[in-house]
Amino acid sequence: MLGSWNIKASDPGENLTISISVHHPEHGNYFTATLKAKKLSSSPELDHAIFFWLMPHKVAVWIYWHVSFFFILSSCCVLI
Secondary structure: OOOEEEEEEOOOOOEEEEEEEEEEOOOEEEEEEEEEEEOOOOOOOOOHHHHHHOHHHHHHHHHHHHHHHHHHHHHHHHHO
16 A cells, blocks of 8 residues: 555543544545544443343343244244
């Protein structure tokens, strides 16, 4: 690529800023993206760690539910 990439990030803390820009020799400033994020305080009602900790269990339940549903459906079709 002919573009010159520039990536900047602030030190993580309460606020985080990431900036990416590309300067192309023929087209000039070709691309610029900036992300600004602010850390949210976690509340006792909504704990994201528990949500993501249970994710494998949720996926397993979803898979077994679909397998049992299609097994019952295929059994009904065979009997008819």
